[in-house]
Amino acid sequence: MILDFKFIIAGSIIIALLIPLYIYREEIYKRFYKKGDVRSFIRNLDSYLSVKYPKINFDFSKLAELIADEKDIRIQETLIVENLVQQFAYWEYELNTQKSIPKSKLWNNYMANSQLLKDNQLPIDWSQRKKAAWVRDNNKCNRCGAKIDLQDSNALLAKQMKNGGGFNLENIVILCSDCTRIIKSNNIERTKKDLNILDKLMAKVTT
Ligand SMILES: [Zn+2]
Numbered sequence: 737m738i739l740d741f742k743f744i745i746a747g748s749i750i751i752a753l754l755i756p757l758y759i760y761r762e763e764i765y766k767r768f769y770k771k772g773d774v775r776s777f778i779r780n781l782d783s784y785l786s787v788k789y790p791k792i793n794f795d796f797s798k799l800a801e802l803i804a805d806e807k808d809i810r811i812q813e814t815l816i817v818e819n820l821v822q823q824f825a826y827w828e829y830e831l832n833t834q835k836s837i838p839k840s841k842l843w844n845n846y847m848a849n850s851q852l853l854k855d856n857q858l859p860i861d862w863s864q865r866k867k868a869a870w871v872r873d874n875n876k877c878n879r880c881g882a883k884i885d886l887q888d889s890n891a892l893l894a895k896q897m898k899n900g901g902g903f904n905l906e907n908i909v910i911l912c913s914d915c916t917r918i919i920k921s922n923n924i925e926r927t928k929k930d931l932n933i934l935d936k937l938m939a940k941v942t943t
Pocket residue numbers: 877878879880881882911912913914915916
């Protein structure tokens with residue numbers, strides 16, 4: 737009999753808790769399920785990405801299919817962002833040698849410092865070389881085309897020293913931090929979760 741009594745108490749408490757749930761069901765429903773115009777979200781991303789990363793051809797044709805089974809706008813938008821970041825991360829790219837710059841713009845000891853140094857050290861004029869390559873490339877990432885500040889850019893060698901590459905400007909490629917991470921990654925699935933582009937696009941998702 738004692739057990740029955742406890743059961744009644746517990747039952748009453750549960751019912752008491754369910755009443756506000758019933759009264760506020762509209763509010764609760766709204767919190768968990770949001771509608772919105774996903775087409776304008778896609779249009780906004782399309783124009784944002786084509787300006788920001790002009791060298792990456794994002795494919796928007798399969799996004800509608802991707803979200804067809806989802807009703808919540810936030811889930812739809814998140815799936816779209818994940819897909820676009822995936823496309824960014826897997827965009828095929830190879831490091832290649834670049835344009836020369838006019839001899840008149842080179843400096844003393846440029847040629848001597850282009851050679852391989854002991855212990856694979858960077859040459860003394862490395863920051864000058866990086867800047868010259870960044871200016872040559874109009875301050876843009878070679879892979880995605882994003883505009884980057886000098887301090888946010890990375891200078892990579894197209895041909896590694898061990899393969900006969902040098903520190904000459906033709907062998908220096910300027911990349912943004914996301915593209916550098918992708919190029920150096922041995923696990924793109926993990927790397928794509930750490931990219932700045934993911935944060936930037938997720939900031940546009942409806943909250
Ligand atoms: Zn880039």
